[in-house]
Amino acid sequence: MKRTVTDSSRPVTQRPTPPAGPPPTEPQVVAPPRLTFGAPRRGKPPRHFADLDPAERREAVVDLGEPAYRARQLSRHYFVRHVDDAAALTDLPAATRARLAGELLPPLLTPVRALACDAGATHKTLWRLFDGALVESVLMRYGAGARNGLGDDGREPDGAGPRTAGGGRTRATMCVSSQAGCGMACPFCATGQAGLTRNLSTAEIVGQVVAGFRTLASGDVAGGPGRVTNVVFMGMGEPLANYRSVIGAVRRLTDPAPDGLGISQRGVTVSTVGLVPRIRQLAEEGLAVTLAVSLHAPDDKLRDELVPVNTRWPVAEVLDAAWAYSDVTGRRVSIEYALIRDINDQAWRADLLGELLAGRLVHVNLIPLNPTPGSKWTASRPADEAEFVRRLRAHGVAVTVRDTRGQEIDGACGQLAGAERER
Numbered sequence: 001m002k003r004t005v006t007d008s009s010r011p012v013t014q015r016p017t018p019p020a021g022p023p024p025t026e027p028q029v030v031a032p033p034r035l036t037f038g039a040p041r042r043g044k045p046p047r048h049f050a051d052l053d054p055a056e057r058r059e060a061v062v063d064l065g066e067p068a069y070r071a072r073q074l075s076r077h078y079f080v081r082h083v084d085d086a087a088a089l090t091d092l093p094a095a096t097r098a099r100l101a102g103e104l105l106p107p108l109l110t111p112v113r114a115l116a117c118d119a120g121a122t123h124k125t126l127w128r129l130f131d132g133a134l135v136e137s138v139l140m141r142y143g144a145g146a147r148n149g150l151g152d153d154g155r156e157p158d159g160a161g162p163r164t165a166g167g168g169r170t171r172a173t174m175c176v177s178s179q180a181g182c183g184m185a186c187p188f189c190a191t192g193q194a195g196l197t198r199n200l201s202t203a204e205i206v207g208q209v210v211a212g213f214r215t216l217a218s219g220d221v222a223g224g225p226g227r228v229t230n231v232v233f234m235g236m237g238e239p240l241a242n243y244r245s246v247i248g249a250v251r252r253l254t255d256p257a258p259d260g261l262g263i264s265q266r267g268v269t270v271s272t273v274g275l276v277p278r279i280r281q282l283a284e285e286g287l288a289v290t291l292a293v294s295l296h297a298p299d300d301k302l303r304d305e306l307v308p309v310n311t312r313w314p315v316a317e318v319l320d321a322a323w324a325y326s327d328v329t330g331r332r333v334s335i336e337y338a339l340i341r342d343i344n345d346q347a348w349r350a351d352l353l354g355e356l357l358a359g360r361l362v363h364v365n366l367i368p369l370n371p372t373p374g375s376k377w378t379a380s381r382p383a384d385e386a387e388f389v390r391r392l393r394a395h396g397v398a399v400t401v402r403d404t405r406g407q408e409i410d411g412a413c414g415q416l417a418g419a420e421r422e423r
């Protein structure tokens with residue numbers, strides 16, 4: 001795997017800078033990944049309809065010599081019917097179809113592998129982008145008819161989906177990637193090990209969700225045909241390091257149909273390592289999305305290691321920004337905490353975390369660590385996990401343990417792309 005080092009990278013940790021070393025074409029000794037903010041400059045993906053807001057779409061069709069109302073027709077096709085091939089644009093004159101589709105609906109995502117598990121309730125796709133970069137997305141069905149006994153992952157039923165005939169609630173969550181690779185270098189995360197390849201465009205993010213709508217409509221997902229009700233930015237990448245594209249994507253996802261996909265803002269979760277200025281900016285967007293903060297340790301000493309960006313914005317600053325977010329938006333913040341055996345799962349750390357969070361509009365999601373290939377770390381013992389939960393609850397903090405989906409298909413956290421690169 002070739003690592004890309006860019007001019008714009010700004011290392012901010014004390015980590016030793018890898019020596020200039022051999023040119024990237026030769027095999028390299030794997031150095032610990034460096035924290036990288038700026039995305040390497042690479043060719044941009046072709047412009048797509050979903051990159052544009054409604055006014056820009058009208059301009060784009062007019063620039064192509066078509067009446068402005070064609071923009072709304074295309075919106076219906078893409079955001080409501082989820083189609084993008086020229087032949088399906090049946091309300092457009094035949095001559096116009098190929099041209100508009102060719103200019104505004106270029107294929108951006110090519111499936112490389114598609115895998116299902118959890119009795120058909122979890123579908124994972126590895127996508128190749130126009131330049132060969134690989135990203136993953138995962139579709140997870142919860143609730144009635146999805147998978148017996150699996151039910152819900154314990155999150156609030158915010159933005160939950162329609163009720164099924166049987167009266168149960170079905171929720172379909174699409175986990176999307178916002179970058180190819182990631183520059184945040186968290187040592188327990190598979191994506192973090194490979195470094196950042198590039199930012200995704202808005203349309204490359206939206207396209208993952210549109211693909212999820214198609215998969216759900218096909219009826220191939222356990223629980224029968226349905227819609228995407230929730231989107232979590234918990235695939236590859238640090239969403240707030242690709243801020244503009246991610247905000248564009250959130251708007252396309254949540255704008256009411258036919259301008260967008262019509263997903264409830266409350267059904268969208270943006271997960272971050274804690275880029276404080278961007279959290280504060282997100283609070284001002286007027287979006288009621290859920291903020292998830294990947295904390296993983298309540299103390300700076302350990303968090304510096306687990307989430308290297310902590311050396312820039314320590315725990316106290318990240319939590320201040322999170323509370324500001326909940327003040328402005330009224331939204332309960334999620335704290336993500338991967339439980340790693342004997343690393344961050346001690347009772348005293350549970351107490352410290354409980355003290356930091358007590359009395360706040362907050363919810364803790366404990367995630368049993370999904371060990372990455374070659375990792376020296378593993379998930380906590382059940383007894384330690386139970387004690388961690390108990391102590392948080394004793395501080396009055398809402399807490400759930402995330403169900404771990406997709407493990408048999410390398411379902412978590414960049415592992416599929418990692419496996420593909422090694423083939």
Ligand code: SAH
Nearest residue numbers: 189234237238271272273294336369370413
């Ligand atoms: N960069 C963002 C979103 C992507 S990761 C962020 O860090 O929040 C989504 C969540 O999965 C994060 O909380 C991340 O820390 C967690 N995660 C990554 N690798 C993991 C692993 N091997 N086991 C459990 N959780 C992991």
